[in-house]
Amino acid sequence: MARRGDPERHSPSGTLRALDRTVRGARPRPAHLTESEWQSLRQEAGELEYSWQETYQALIEAAHAEPTLRALYPFTSHWALRFSTTTRPRLTVVGPCLTANSDGTYGVGKGIVSDDLGRFPTASEAVALAVRQMTAYRRPIALGG
Template sequence: MSCPRPPRNAVSPGQKTPEVARAARVWHDGVALNDIRRAAPFVHLTGRFEVADHDPTRLTESEWQSMRQEAGELEYAWQGTYQALIEAAHAEPALRALYPFTSHWALRFSTTTRPRLTIVGPCLTVGSDGMYGVGRGFITPDLGRFSTAHEAVELTASLTVNSRRRSSPAGARAARITSRVRTRLTTRRSLRATRSLEPRKFGSRAAWMRTTTSANDLGSGSGRPVT
C-alpha cells in the first residue's frame, strides 16, 4: 500500500490529534486508500494506487498517475510549463511505458521500478525562461532547448528508443555485424582504388610490376638487378 501524503498545512501540537491517530491506525490495518481519506478527511492522497503484487506495469501506471496529479497541484510560477512537460511525456507511448521519476525536478525514465532503477535515455527539464531542455544530465540541456514540450519529448523518445535498441542483445549483435561489414567494404574499396592508380602512376602495369619486384628484392637483400 502507498503511504498517503501528509496534509498541506502543518499540524501544530494538539491539533487534529485524534484524526492523525485514526489515519495511522487504518493505514496500519491495511484499509484501502479511499477509506483512509474518508476516515481522516485532512489526508491528501498522492494519486498512487495500490499494487498488491508489485506488478511493474501497474507500478509504472501508478507512478505516472501520481506524477500527473502532483504537476497539477504545484504552487510554483513554473507549474504550467512543468505540467505541460509531464502531460506531453505521458502522451508519448515510448515514454509512457517506462517508469518515470524526477531528480531536482528533472524528468527521467527507467526500465525498472523502484528501488533498483535502470536509467535509460536523456532527461527533460523546464527552464525559468519557459524553455524545455533535453540533456544527458539535469545540469545542462546539452542535447537541445525547445520552445514546446512536444518537441523536447519527441527528441527524448527518439534517443531513448535508439539507446534501448543498441543495448539489447539483438541490437548489440547487429552492431557488431554491421561494423565487420563496413570494415570489409572499406578494405575492398581501398584495394580497388590502389589497383586502379598503380598502372597510371608508373606508366604501365608492367613497369609497376618491375618496380615492385625491384623493391621487394632490395628489401630482401637479394640485390638482383631489374631488367
C-alpha cells in the same frame, strides 16, 4: 513529507499501495507500478504552486502522451523528468533527462540539469527528441528490486 524532487523520496502513494499488496501475497505488476507513478506525477504537476507550474505540467503531459515514454517508469530528480526500465527501489536509468526551464523553454540533456542535447520552445519538441534517443529501450518494464 519528502517532495518528488527530494532525493530521500523513495515511493509515491501508488507504489506504496502496490507494495502493500505484495505484503498480502500478491506480487505487484511492473506495468501497474509504472501507470501509478505516471498518475502521481501528473497529479502533482497540476497541484504545484510555483511560477513554473504550467511549464512543468506541460512537460509531464507531453511525455505521458508519447507511448514510448509512457511505457517507461518515470521519476523525477531535482524536478527533472527521467526514465527507467525498472521500478523502484532499484531504478535502471535510461535515455535523456527532460527539464522545464523557468524561462518557459524545455531542455533535453544527458545529465540532470543539462540541456546539452537541445533547448526547445515547446514541450512536444523536447519530448520528440527524447523519444528519438530512446529507441534502444523499448522493452517491458521489470521490477526493480
